Amino acid sequence: MIRQRLTVVAAATALGLAVAGLAGGTAQAATAKPKLPAKSGAAASCSRARLPLPDPTCTPGAYNPAVTQATIGSTICVSGWTATVRPPASYTNALKTQQIAQYGFSDTNPADYEEDHLVPLELGGAPRDPHNLWPEPRYGSQPAQSKDQVENKLKTAVCGGRVSLAAARGAIASDWTTALSRLGL
DSSP states (O other): OHHHHHHHHHHHHHHHHHHHHHHHTOOOOSSOOOOOOOOBTBOOOSOOTTTTSOOTTTOOOOBOTTOOGGGGGGTTTSTTHHHHHOOOHHHHHHHHHHHHHHHTOSOOOGGGEEEEESSOGGGTBOSSOGGGEEEEESSSSSOHHHHHHHHHHHHHHHHTTSSOHHHHHHHHHHHTTTHHHHTTO
16 A cells, blocks of 8 residues: 555656646757856856847757647647746746846846747747846847747748748747748748
């Protein structure tokens, strides 16, 4: 009886950990990931040289393992699905403050940045992985709202079967400003 109970508890624990891993989007992008830069108090460790793009050594992107080409019909192509995986503001606001310092922005007002997913949730980006999130400036030559439009067009193309999930992810992760033209959209 005790052995059966321990087996059930062990199985439930394993299942819970597996689900937590999927819900947390812990799978990483195919690129090798560096260690997360030092926490606040250190000099800027991420470059702003590629703005409006993030520093690829700090923000290489990461994928949600629950989203694959085979699962898009039950994940990203379902209206409202991203709301089920979006991390809470309490998580992203704390990360945003840390990353503003890591990028060495002189403007440290968190309201001037959107904590953005490099590989968007709409394309199965990892929701909570710091390597997929960065403080995107809301103002400048390419404001955050411009990237949002690209994300929506890519999701529509993927869900409409015009572009593969892998191609859309690759294009937006390498340069969201040219992703649509690279894919002929």
